[in-house]
Amino acid sequence: MPDYEPDKKELASRDVVSRHMEYHIAQGHGAKSRYGDHIWLDITLLGKKHINRNLREVKEICHYFLGIDPTRDLIPVRPAQHYSMGGVRTDHRGESTNLKGLFACGEAACWDMHGFNRLGGNSVAETVVAGMIVGENIADFCEEPANELEISTELIEQFWRRENEALDDIVNSNGTESAIELSDRMKDIMTDKVGIFRTGEALQQAVDELQTLLVRSQNIGIRGNSRAACPELVKAYRLRRMLKLAICVAYGALQRTESRGAHFRQDYPQRNDAQWLNRTLATWKSPADTLPQLNYEQLDVMQMEMPPGWRGYGAKDHIAHPETEARQSEVDKISGEMDSANRREIQDALMPYRHLLPTMLQCSNARLGENE
């Protein structure tokens, strides 16, 4: 059971609401259902008029997915993951820092529009902004003759043969492990030990168990022997990759001895900018490895327009980066001296970025009256 008493003043944050719910479920106060324990949410007190007019989406979700009317019924709710922080590490153009010609944007990318942590409601914004900027960069990349990719037919055939054999190996295997059972166990480990409440002890257990599952996944057998429309084969084919990703998350979380955004460590409740203002990069060196290699990319606080600080919600309790105060004074000084400057000039003085955009997006924004 989590050793945690939520602070009611913090309940404006979705992460904190989730923690609160998980806490009560873990204490045995959840309502039972065949999908697991949940909490009842009562919004009837808002009134039919308000729900029908202002919460239409909530009403429709309740109606279509649960067959209930939230103007008179209680809604069964429980915390669920609705975003993955991190992804393919890219540069400002959206191109992978490791593999030329691989671009990523949106939830799949680590592109940094919002820094380490996605603030509530911002992920759709990221997909739209990244779609505009990265999409343009992809088009520019493709137009450049030097970027023309020469991939031989032989290489494509090699890849096709490898994956084809991998599928055949699963279908013809006499393995005794079930992909469905391993996958269910992976889900339980991730929910119970790498969920909202995390401790070093539980994360270590998760890493150990996931490694065992990865080894066991070498010995998967499926019940049918057909490659056509076989969900068990699809699961078996994807499982090893999913386990590796789960290990990256659990192992990265184990090493990170602090709490940051939605990453909450009960044994290290403070955000620690002094030690952990860095990005975790996980690399799998060899196919036989059961743990990735972790490296850390440091951030330069002195280049930031807005050095990390307290943003007005949650407890004002973190270990500051040693350069934060100096950078904040510098930012205050520069912006103070530029009292009459426009938004662009201040931005350029603090953290110039316009030159990093695709050419067609470097212009001023007429809708904000910047051309006048």
Ligand SMILES: Cc1cc2nc3c(=O)[nH]c(=O)nc-3n(C[C@H](O)[C@H](O)[C@H](O)COP(=O)(O)OP(=O)(O)OC[C@H]3O[C@@H](n4cnc5c(N)ncnc54)[C@H](O)[C@@H]3O)c2cc1C
């Ligand atoms: C329940 C829930 C609530 C959310 N609430 C909010 C919110 O309030 N505000 C907010 O900003 N964000 C919210 N989010 C997050 C936001 O919806 C997502 O981060 C965003 O939609 C991700 O967009 P994307 O285009 O990057 O990825 P996706 O929308 O996941 O698009 C990826 C696409 O790639 C396709 N695909 C996958 N694999 C392959 C393949 N091998 N070949 C071809 N295609 C493939 C998928 O089918 C999919 O269409 C929520 C998410 C969930 C799940």
